[in-house]
Amino acid sequence: MALSTYDDLKAAVADWLERSDLAGRAGDFITLAEARLNRELRLAVMEGEVGLIAAPGARTVDLPADCREALGLWREDGGVRTPMRYRPAGLLARREQAGRPSYWSLEGTAIGLDRPCDGEISFVLQQVGRLALSATSPTNAVLAEHPDLYLFAALAEACPYLRDGEMAGHFGVRFEMALAQARARDARRHGMARLVTDLPAQGALTC
Secondary structure (H helix, E strand, C coil), rough: CCCCCHHHHHHHHHHHHCHHHHHHHHHHHHHHHHHHHHHHHCCHHEEEEEEECCCCCCCCCCCCEEEEEEEEEEEEEEEEEEEEEEEHHHCCCCCCCECCCCEEEEEECCEECCCCCCCEEEEEEECCCCCCCCCCCCCHHHHHHHHHHHHHHHHHHHHHHHCCHHHHHHHHHHHHHHHHHHHHHHHHHHHHHHHCCCCCCCCCCCC
């Protein structure tokens, strides 16, 4: 059975549980699994860039609904990216005069800026996205690369509903194995990236 979409995953959960009457509950188990994965999992494939627009005079910009963690922010001026510097909200100096913001902070579900924007300004946010499969968002990079992780996470969440301790132990172990393998694969990728990018170019000076 393919495991490339949300519907595939729901069908697989019901099939593995051998309970056709639980087909309608499969979506709930997947939602609970994603809540756990969003707490415990952070992979490179979950990172991405999102474009944001601040209106003239704005001092805040709403974070994307699927933002789990903001990693960095750039201001775009005529196609040129300028990195914004982060400050904790309590240490962000507030300026009243409108201009081009240089500092940012996190204020609840919004990005706070150090000054009002002097016009419409484009930003690029680097973020860790939140896993949230649905009928309108039927797949994501984690499901594509680690379908077993999604499946066993959902099956593990089904066991308390079924009150099956033996099954919970089995699927819990399979989930932990898939989680460890996903993390190990991600660590190997980062290791290869460091080997490639951290070596100084020929003739470069090092401190």
